[in-house]
Amino acid sequence: MSTDVDTLPLSAAQEAIWLGQHLAPTSPVYNTADYVVIDGEIDPGRFEAAVRSAVAEADCLHARFHLVxxxxRQSFEPGRWRFLLVDLSAEAAPEAAAKRWMHGDMRTPADLRTGPLFAQALLKLSDGRWIWHQRIHHIAVDGYAFSLLVRRVADLYSTDGGGRPFDPFQRVLDFERSYLDSERCAADREFWGEYLSGVAEPPWIGHGRTDGIADRTERAVVPVPARRVEPWLELATAVGVNWTELLIASVAGYVHRVTGVGDVLLGLPVSARLATPLLHVPAPVSNIVPLRLPVDPAASLSTLAMSAAAELKRTRRHHRYRQEHLRRDRRRADGPERLFGPVVNVLPFDQEFAFGPHRGRMVNLSAGPVEDLSVGFRGSAAGLRLEMDGNPAGHSASGLRRHGDLLLRLVDEAVREPDRPLGRIPLADRPVRRPSPVRRPAPDVVALIRARAADRPGATAVEQDRRCLTYAELLARADLLADGLRRRGAGPGRLVGVRLPRSPDAIVAVLAVLISGAGYVPLSPDAPDAYVEHLPRITVEDGLLLSGHADDGPPPERSARGTDIAYVIHTSGSTGRPNGVMVPRAALAGFAVAAVERYGVTGNDRVLQFSSLQFDASVEEIFVALCSGAALVLRTAGMNESLDEFRRATARFGITVLDLPTAFWHELVAAGGRLPGSVHTVIIGGEGALPSRVAQWARLAPGIRLINTYGPTEATVVATAADLHPSGSGRP
Incomplete structure (x- = not known):
């Protein structure tokens, strides 16, 4: 370090991290990393320029640390650094290769004296799918700072230099100094002293006490589909708590069951930025505070959730007092060495960003060191990701996975029987009883779609070429059209023909018919009048045909029931006269919920609407997408001009789930071209899949899931489904 460079003190958060790294200078454990999956064509040069501009603004990234x-002490010394462009598009499984590359980069130690403290890389999986990887030492950022950096780069890339620049790190030091000298700090110190009075040292969840921080963190990830999350949200609403409070209570209940401790101390990460001037400073500011929850084994999860809500409210105004100061206070008072047990972090939102016209989704790779166990929930009602991070001295990946499975089992059982005491919830190795579909029918598809719109109103619902409807816009238009249909006589027991080309308007019409209580009948715009005449009708307007006879009278004034018709699909019949198959709403709802779970579709997906509306495969595409909160992307007219154009369009639209006729899939495989890296699941159906094509597919697309389905129209789209493998085996 040059002697004429001004130096600054370290913040409280930085001091603790600096000491840990100073004691183990070659350990990479303080590396943190997030990556952003971007679906769409990216300009690498423009992207690099945006990253370099954002990094230049974030002075904390250029810190160098020395003993004076x-x-x-630290100084900010911007230097030269490499922006890596890594092309993995030729790999057999580019996404898997990218994850291996990123995990390898995570093992690179940072030198706090010379830097750089970070690495930036853009990984190309295909022309239409990229991963932006950021590795940054924890002494320079926290989780919130990662989001700030991603949002800033997204703004710079999308607007050629627009958006709000970062504020300097000096604000962190100034704010911390003013807080430590304030009466509020003294009051917070007194509060925490009383709050933690008499508490015993938290027990270890891992296998025995660990000696400090290991040089890496073990992680197990457990996906939690939306169908499993929805009952949790229903219980939280019924009890009057939010789902963050419910999940925190669940972890406290699980810690009690595992350790037998009645006075549970959890660690709660907090941003420590609200109502401060630090909202635009990318730096380590977040804090972890203790949350004390007495657990009575005779009480239910609902009762514990209400206690968690009360404790959070009680402690919230004192969250600014840092854990480093709390640990110092506890040592001075000869208190227990450990401040809290497992850390629980609930991030109930999807971190999505726009890079020009393309979407990017942020995924955490590593959050840094863990003393014992950290439990993270990331996502929303559209699907959760449970991240179990552990100190490898006490936890294995399989052990963390088991902890995650048992925690989820406890929540499921507590939700299934809300009044059941926590101490009587079985956690033994046996199948968890699930509610019978007969006793708990699936919600109507309209209710499911409204729930998705409430979760993410601004998310894309329907898209075709450059036309896009959000979930809020889709429902607003469908509700308006449904009102008009009701005035014209639509309702339960009536049918409305939808004679529209594939377009967002057609999807609006289908949803509007269901909202009105009637059933929809998809008809080709090119169908001859003789075909349509088999549907008796009253009116014809704007592509909608209302069926029934003039002397039928008005429809019943009631809400639609599960036994009412949802849709009618016509088959040609042996005589050429169309035969209608009527499918009730309960059957459609049951199929949609089961298919979403079976196919693993989430709110992060983009599902191609390939089939004509007159075929029931369109029912699968439309309602699996909209009931899961995914984007339904309608096939364009030119998409089927050639197989090459189909692949290009699939990449251009960022499709993640394809639902194809088996015959078309056969041609796609025979042509030999690879699908874009955005695709993770292909569903086929309509006829048997040739074993030779399945074997060829395994070579072409080893990382893409292939599901073979079958079902007559009378069985509500699909009756059987199996994951196909080249050996001929499959999971039904």
Whole structure:
């Protein structure tokens, strides 16, 4: 370090991290990393320029740390650094290769004296799918700072330099100094002293006490589909708590069951930025505070959730007092060495960003060191990701996975029987009883779609070429059209023909018919009048045909029931006269819920609407997408001009789930071209899949899931489904 460079003190958060790294200078454990999956064509040069501009604004990324008169000090010394462009598109499984690359980069230690403290890389999986990887030492950022950096780069890339620049790190030091000198700090110190009075040292969840921080963190990820999450949300609403409070209570209940401790101390990460001038400073500011929850084994999860809500409210105004100061206070008072047990972090939102016209989804790779166990929930009602992070000295990946499975089992059982005491919830190795579909019918598809719109009103619902409807816009238009249909006589027991080309308007019409209570009948715009005449009708307007006879009278004034008709699909019949198959609403709802779970579709997906509306495969595409909160992307007219154009369009639209006729899939495989890296699942149906094509597919698309389905129209789209493998085996 040059002697004429001004130095600054370290913040409280930085001091603790600096000491840990100073004691183990070659350990990479303080590396944190997030990556952003971007679906769409990216300009690498423009992207690099945006990243370099954002990094230049974030002075904390350029910190260098030195001992000055036995005291750690820092200076900001921007230097040269490499932006890596890594092309993995030729790999057999580019996404898997990218994850291996990123995990390998995570093992690179950072030198706090010379830097750089970060690495930036853009990984190309295909022309239409990219991963932006960021590795940054924890001494320079926290989780919130990662989001700030991603949003800033997204703004710079999308607007050629627009958006709000970062504020300097000096604000962190100034704010911390003013807080420590304030009466509020003294009051917070007194509060925490009383709050933690008499508490015992938290037990370890891992296998025995660990000696400090290991040089890596073990992780197990457990996906939690939306169908499993929805009952949790229903219980939280019924009890009057939010789902963050319910999940925190669940972890406390699980810790009690595992350790037998009645006074559970959890660690709760908090941003420590609200109502401060630090909202635009990318730096380590977040805090972890203790949350004390007495657990009575005779009480239910609902009762514990209400206690968690009360404790959070009680402690919230004192969250600014840092854990480093709390640990110092506890040592001075000869209190227990450990401040809290497992850390629980609930991030109930999807971190999505726009890079020009393309979407990017942020995924955490590593959150840094863990003393014992950290439990993270990321996502929303559209699907959760449970991240179990553990100190490898006490936890294995399989052990963390088991903890995650048992925690989820406890929540499921507590939700299934809300009044059941926590101490009587079985956690033994046996199948968890699930509610019978007969006793708990699936919600109507309209209710499911409204729930998705409430979760993410601004998310894309329907898209075709450059036309896009959000979930809020889709429902607003469908509700308006449904009102008009009711005035014209639509309702339960009536049918409305939808004679529209594939377009967002057709999807609006289908949903509007269901909202009105009637059933929809998809008809080809090119169908001859003789075909349509088999549907008796009253009116014809704007592509909608209302069926029935003039002397039928008005429809019943009631809400639609599960036994009412949802849709009618016509088959040609042996005589050429169309035969209608009527499918009730309960059957459609049951199929949609089961298919979403079976196919693993989430709110992050983009599902191609390939089939004509006159075929029941369109029912699968439309309602699996909209009931899961995914984007339904309608096939364009030119998409089927050639197989090459189909692949290009699939990449251009960022499709993640394809639902194809088996015959078309056969041609796609025979042509030999690879699908874009955005696709993770292909569903086929309509006829048997040739074993030779399945074997060829395994070579072409080893990382893409292939599901073979079959079902007559009378069985509500699909009756059987199996994951196909080249050996001929499959999971039914």
């Amino acid at each position: 008169e036995e005291e750690p």
